[in-house]
Structures are given as structure tokens and as C-alpha cells.
Amino acid sequence: IGEIQRFLRDDGTVKVSRSIKESANKIRKMKEELTKTLGRVPTVNEIAKSLDMSPEDVVFAQEASRNLTSIHETVYE
Amino acid sequence: MKNIMKLAFSAISENESFARVAVGAFIAKLDPTMDELTEIKTVVSEAVTNAIIHGYPNEDNGMVKIEAELTDDTVRIMIQDEGVGMSNVEEARQPLYTSKPELERSGMGFTIMENFMDDVEIRSEPMVGTTVRLTKRLSKQKAMCN
Amino acid sequence: MKNIMKLAFSAISENESFARVAVGAFIAKLDPTMDELTEIKTVVSEAVTNAIIHGYPNEDNGMVKIEAELTDDTVRIMIQDEGVGMSNVEEARQPLYTSKPELERSGMGFTIMENFMDDVEIRSEPMVGTTVRLTKRLSKQKAMCN
Ligand SMILES: Nc1ncnc2c1ncn2[C@@H]1O[C@H](COP(=O)(O)OP(=O)(O)O)[C@@H](O)[C@H]1O
Numbered sequence: 610i611g612e613i614q615r616f617l618r619d620d621g622t623v624k625v626s627r628s629i630k631e632s633a634n635k636i637r638k639m640k641e642e643l644t645k646t647l648g649r650v651p652t653v654n655e656i657a658k659s660l661d662m663s664p665e666d667v668v669f670a671q672e673a674s675r676n677l678t679s680i681h682e683t684v685y686e
Numbered sequence: 687m688k689n690i691m692k693l694a695f696s697a698i699s700e701n702e703s704f705a706r707v708a709v710g711a712f713i714a715k716l717d718p719t720m721d722e723l724t725e726i727k728t729v730v731s732e733a734v735t736n737a738i739i740h741g742y743p744n745e746d747n748g749m750v751k752i753e754a755e756l757t758d759d760t761v762r763i764m765i766q767d768e769g770v771g772m773s774n775v776e777e778a779r780q781p782l783y784t785s786k787p788e789l790e791r792s793g794m795g796f797t798i799m800e801n802f803m804d805d806v807e808i809r810s811e812p813m814v815g816t817t818v819r820l821t822k823r824l825s826k827q828k829a830m831c832n
Numbered sequence: 833m834k835n836i837m838k839l840a841f842s843a844i845s846e847n848e849s850f851a852r853v854a855v856g857a858f859i860a861k862l863d864p865t866m867d868e869l870t871e872i873k874t875v876v877s878e879a880v881t882n883a884i885i886h887g888y889p890n891e892d893n894g895m896v897k898i899e900a901e902l903t904d905d906t907v908r909i910m911i912q913d914e915g916v917g918m919s920n921v922e923e924a925r926q927p928l929y930t931s932k933p934e935l936e937r938s939g940m941g942f943t944i945m946e947n948f949m950d951d952v953e954i955r956s957e958p959m960v961g962t963t964v965r966l967t968k969r970l971s972k973q974k975a976m977c978n
């Protein structure tokens with residue numbers, strides 16, 4: 610059961626829309642940073658490793674933020 | 687309105703996190719909480735891992751199928767393999783039961799599914815395969831402004 | 833080793849970003865650059881949007897199919913609908929050509945696909961549907977130490 614509890618995060622009741630936006634910001638910053646240090650565009654794995662995420666989750670977070678931003682814009686602006 | 691997706695992919699462990707994210711991305715439009723998303727991704731992992739390591743222990747060309755359906759605030763997910771199947775589903779569902787202790791399996795896969803989902807249905811037939819159906823109703827107290 | 837995934841989903845525009853993530857997450861294991869990832873997600877968007885708005889203009893139950901295949905550093909993606917089809921594919925491929933100027937379409941979908949992918953093949957038949965096949969070889973100059 611400890612195993613189950615480990616899956617639960619402290620910020621668990623936060624909406625995906627908000628949490629994902631934070632990850633997406635980190636991805637954007639990490640991409641800029643790595644582009645400078647590597648002198649080229651980083652790969653998905655390079656971003657994933659530096660943020661301790663899975664490459665698939667990098668793809669998801671990046672996309673979800675794009676999507677939610679556009680929903681936000683159409684609904685609230 | 688009903689929204690459906692069907693997915694099939696090579697039964698190799700590299701595809702496990704792809705399956706988690708694909709299902710996660712599909713349900714994301716219901717705007718679940720992070721807990722709900724984590725729970726759903728976790729149960730998908732468990733069921734997909736089972737299909738890959740237990741369903742197709744010796745096969746290279748096996749495919750895992752997933753179907754997901756969204757209606758209002760309810761998520762239905764089916765995970766299916768056409769692998770070796772099980773003869774005793776009741777035994778397999780017991781907490782800590784594993785047929786592969788040598789692989790350091792925890793035997794907690796089905797227990798995790800039962801904990802995180804509202805309903806878990808398992809059908810299996812030896813030499814035909816295994817179908818797991820999971821249902822979860824998402825909470826409705828949504829944050830209105832973010 | 834070949835890795836395959838097949839996907840089918842309701843032809844509704846909410847699923848466009850799901851399709852982008854599903855394909856993006858599937859190819860993530862080839863470790864594309866962030867730019868290659870964006871290119872592939874963009875072409876998937878274009879083809880899926882075409883299937884939804886042009887392929888199924890009046891239908892509610894249409895399904896869009898995607899198949900993707902990874903071999904070494906090559907990604908092959910097929911996007912298919914069983915919608916209205918096209919009678920003149922050559923015309924449709926022209927930059928700026930659109931049959932729906934009233935929807936503020938840019939007419940650049942196929943041009944974008946051709947720019948971002950190494951190969952673009954379109955088959956279409958009126959009343960049968962449209963199949964777009966896209967191929968891209970990923971760059972190999974990757975950092976070796978990971
Ligand atoms: N898809 C499947 N095909 C065949 N057998 C399965 C499948 N899923 C589960 N099982 C059987 O049920 C047992 C319990 O599964 P689970 O609770 O996930 O524990 P674990 O995977 O750690 O063994 C497995 O050890 C296996 O014998």
C-alpha cells in the first residue's frame with residue numbers, strides 16, 4: 610500500500626491544466642538553456658533527462674500547455 | 687457526446703510509457719485532477735505491463751489493444767491482449783499473488799487497478815487472451831479559473 | 833526492430849491535440865530533436881484537421897485512423913479517413929489551394945507536409961476516402977553519451 614501512496618503527489622488535487630502549464634514552462638526554459646550550452650537544438654531525451662521526466666511526458670506537457678492556452682484564449686479573451 | 691479512441695501497438699516494454707501518455711492525453715480534455723490523471727496513467731501501465739510480460743511471455747509480434755471512451759465525466763478503458771490468458775482470474779486478483787516472483791513482480795497490479803478505479807472487470811481464457819475493463823468517474827468539483 | 837502503433841479516434845476537432853501527443857509520444861523513443869518533434873506534430877495536425885473538416889464535413893460518426901511505424905531512424909505515418917475524398921489530388925496539393933476559403937483555411941496544409949517531411953504520398957477517391965503517407969528520416973547527429 611506504501612507503493613500505492615507513493616503514486617499520489619502532494620499537489621494531487623491541482624488541476625492538470627495548471628500543473629501541466631508549469632511543466633511546459635520548465636520545458637521551454639530548459640530548451641533555451643540547452644540550446645545555448647549545446648550550440649544546437651536539444652533532443653527530446655536531453656530535455657527529459659535534465660527535467661527528470663519521461664520523454665513521452667515531455668511531449669504531453671508541451672502539447673497540453675499549447676492546447677490549454679488556446680482554450681483559455683477562446684474562452685476568456 | 688461520446689468520444690472514442692482505439693489503439694494497438696507492439697507488445698514491447700518501450701511502449702509502456704507511450705500507452706500511459708496516449709491514454710492520459712485522450713482523457714486530458716475532461717480536465718481531471720493531477721491525482722486522477724496519475725491514477726489512470728498508473729492503471730494503464732499496470733495493465734499494459736501485464737499484457738506484455740504475462741500475456742506475451744515468449745512472443746515477439748504480439749499486439750496490445752486499448753480502447754477508451756469518454757461520456758460526460760466517465761472514462762472507460764479496455765486493455766486487451768491475445769496472449770496466453772489465465773485459468774484462474776480470482777487467484778490472479780489476490781493482492782500479492784504473482785506467477786512470476788523470479789521477475790520481482792509485486793503481485794499488486796490488479797490491486798492497484800481496484801484501488802484507483804471504480805470498476806474493474808477481467809475476462810481471460812487460456813490460449814485466447816485477456817481483456818481488462820476499467821471504469822472511473824471523475825470528480826466534478828472543478829477549479830473554474832486557472 | 834520494427835515498432836508499430838495503430839490508432840483510430842472520433843473525427844472531432846478536440847482530438848487533434850490528442851493525435852499530436854499520441855504520435856509525438858510514440859516517436860519520442862527515437863529521440864528526435866525538439867524541432868523534429870514540432871515538425872512531426874505539425875504535419876499530423878494538418879492531416880488530421882483535413883480528415884476532420886474536409887473528409888467528414890457533415891458526419892458525426894466518422895473515425896480518423898493513424899498508423900505509425902518506426903524502423904531505425906525512419907518514421908512512417910499514415911493518416912486515413914473514409915470520408916468524401918477528392919477528385920483532383922494534384923490541384924489540392926497546390927500551395928494556397930483550398931476548397932473552403934469561407935472557413936479561413938490557408939490552403940497550405942499539403943505544402944507544410946511537403947516541407948517538413950521527406951516524402952508525402954496522397955491517395956484519394958471520391959466517396960471512399962483519403963490516405964496520406966508521410967515519411968521522415970530523423971537526423972543522426974545526436975549526442976552519443978546518454
Ligand atoms: N494479461 C495477462 N495475461 C496473462 N496473465 C496475466 C495477465 N495479467 C495478469 N496475469 C496474471 O495475474 C497475475 C497477477 O497480476 P498482477 O496483480 O499485475 O501482479 P504481477 O504482474 O506483479 O505478477 C500475474 O502474475 C499473472 O500470472
Ligand SMILES: Nc1ncnc2c1ncn2[C@@H]1O[C@H](COP(=O)(O)OP(=O)(O)O)[C@@H](O)[C@H]1O
Binds near residue numbers: 882884938941
Ligand atoms: N482528407 C481530405 N478529404 C477530402 N478533401 C481533402 C482532404 N484533405 C485535403 N483535402 C482537400 O485539399 C485541399 C487542400 O488542403 P490543404 O492544403 O490542407 O488546405 P486547407 O485545409 O487549408 O484547405 C482542401 O481544401 C480540400 O479540398
Ligand SMILES: [Mg+2]
Binds near residue numbers: 732735736791794796
Ligand atoms: Mg502486474
Ligand SMILES: [Mg+2]
Binds near residue numbers: 881882
Ligand atoms: Mg488543411
